[in-house]
Amino acid sequence: MMETKGAYPIILRPTDNGYYVDIPDFDVGTQGQTIAEAMEMARDVIGLMGIDFEDDKKELPIPYSKSFEAEKEDIVTLVDIDFSEYRKKVDNRAVKKNCTIPYWLSVEAERAGVNYSRLLQDAIISALGLYNQTITKSL
Secondary structure, three states, rough: OOOEEEEEEEEEEOOEEEEEEEEHOOEEEEEEHHHHHHHHHHHHHHHHHHHHHHHHHOOOOOOOOOOOOOOOEEEEHHHHHHHHHHHHHHOOOOOOOOOOHHHHHHHHHHHOOOOOHHHHHHHHHHHHHHOOOOOOOOO
C-alpha cells in the first residue's frame, strides 16, 4: 500500500495561453489557463500516476527526488495529494486524456460532429475486447 499523503514540487511556467506545469518527480507535465487550474491539473496528474504506480506495485517517487531548475518568471510551489482520497474520487468519474491529431483531421471531425470522448471510449473498449461487458462509467 502506498503512502497515503504527499506533497510534490511543481514548476509553473507562464505561456501565451496560461501555464505549463512541470512535475519533475514524475517526469511529466500538464497545463492550465490559470494558476489555480494548472495546480488542479498537476494534482490530477500526480494522483492518477500514483494510482498507476500502486496498481503496478511500484514505489512512488519521493518528493524532491529529481533536481530541477526554475527561471526567474517561473513559480515553484508544492501540490499536496491524499492518494487514498484521490482514488475514491476518481474511480467513479471520467478522466480527461489529451491526444494529438493532425489539424486537417480535427477540422473534418468537427464538421462531422464527432464526439471525441465517445469515439475514444469505443475505440478503447474495442482494443481491449470489452464488447460483452457492461460499461457503467461514462462521461
